[in-house]
Amino acid sequence: MFHAVVEGWGAYVPAHRVGNDELPAQLETSDAWIRSRTGIRQRYLAADGELTSDLAVKAAEAALVRAGIGADAVDLIVVATSTPDHTFPSTATAVQRKLGAGPGIAFDLQAVCAGFAYALTVADQFIRLGQAQTALVIGAETFSRILDWEDRGTCVLFGDGAGALLLRAAPGPGAPDQRGVLASYLSADGRHYHDLYVDGGPSSTQTVGHLRMNGQEVFRHAVTMLSTSVHAVMERAGLPLEAIDWLVPHQANKRIIDAVGKRLHLGDDKVVVAVDRHANTSAASIPLALDLAAADGRLQPGHLVVVNAMGGGFAWGAVALRW
Ligand code: ACO
Secondary structure (H helix, E strand, O other): OEEEEEEEEEEEOOOEEEEHHHOOHHHOOOHHHHHHHHOOOEEEEOOOOOOHHHHHHHHHHHHHHHHOOOHHHOOEEEEEOOOOOOOOOOHHHHHHHHHOOOOOEEEEEOOHHHHHHHHHHHHHHHHHOOOOOEEEEEEEEEHHHHOOOOOHHHHOOEOEEEEEEEEEEEEOOOOOOOOEEEEEEEEEOHHHHHHEEEOOEOOOOOEOOOEEEOHHHHHHHHHHHHHHHHHHHHHHHOOOHHHOOEEEEOOOOHHHHHHHHHHOOOOHHHEOOOHHHHOEOHHHHHHHHHHHHHHOOOOOOOOEEEEEEEEOOOEEEEEEEEO
8 A cells, every 4th residue: 555745846937927017018908907806926938939848847857856766767747737739649748758757657637727636636546556656746838828818808817837746655545644645636517618718629620729718707616616625625634624734726816815715714824825926827836836835945844735726627626735
């Protein structure tokens, strides 16, 4: 029997930082509007030719260095992304090739903004079943490539980036007071398919398409789904909400994050916010926020961390882990 322990983490954002005031003038938006509605101050955008796999590799390399593990030891790579380099093969195999890892298991997982919670759950289960020992779980996105840059209601909200966790198998089933992944909860409800979607794809239009969103409907459901997922995962972990040291939510909107914190009675000192600096990087937002909190010393070994996310589908979920 095994359980998955976080041994390394890393993140990467592209060099090109774009503040709210630097967005194209024809968008007719403002720093004040964006900040007050979303909390976003800036985003990073990938350079021409800079691919999702390039961002993923930089984040993965940082995680490997931190863990002191060579790429040759990695036997599972899961890349959560909705913006793959190509329709196929998977971005995970591009990462594997660029890292010099493998042969081993490598695949992409598409659950949009909930992708990292889904990927972490899946990697944990591979490790629990003894089918992988050393896993890179990566969230990586170049959402700038699927934005309609003439739609101010969506394009101001997103950015590009990547983050990674390196998981290793540790003996035994794990226990709430031990480091490692403790529990997860995932769900989806396809009745909301058209509230947040991309209007292209290989099977439907043979184009890449652009992100479309019913923002108010997303907002309304996000707060409920993000809150209930934390209750559900803590129940599965057999721990009370008060045991949470850090909630690291998907970084879509500061107002959503605040509303969820309030519902869960978690003070601002227990909730990691990174949306101000990264905007919404979809599947990358949680590992980017984890990296931020670990780098500045907030996140310490032994802390009880809950990550939770919600996005297109709708798909949502949470993972509880001891850092
Ligand atoms: N700048 C200036 N004005 C804008 C902008 C902008 N960037 N975008 C929209 N507006 C205008 C609208 O045109 C509208 O003008 P009108 O009243 O003249 O028609 C006005 O602002 C209000 O628009 P609403 O859409 O009603 O604004 P709302 O207060 O709902 O805020 C927002 C929009 C920020 C998108 C909000 O609905 C939201 O946060 N939704 C959650 C969506 C989200 O975070 N999605 C991320 C992906 S999903 C996920 O990751 C969970």
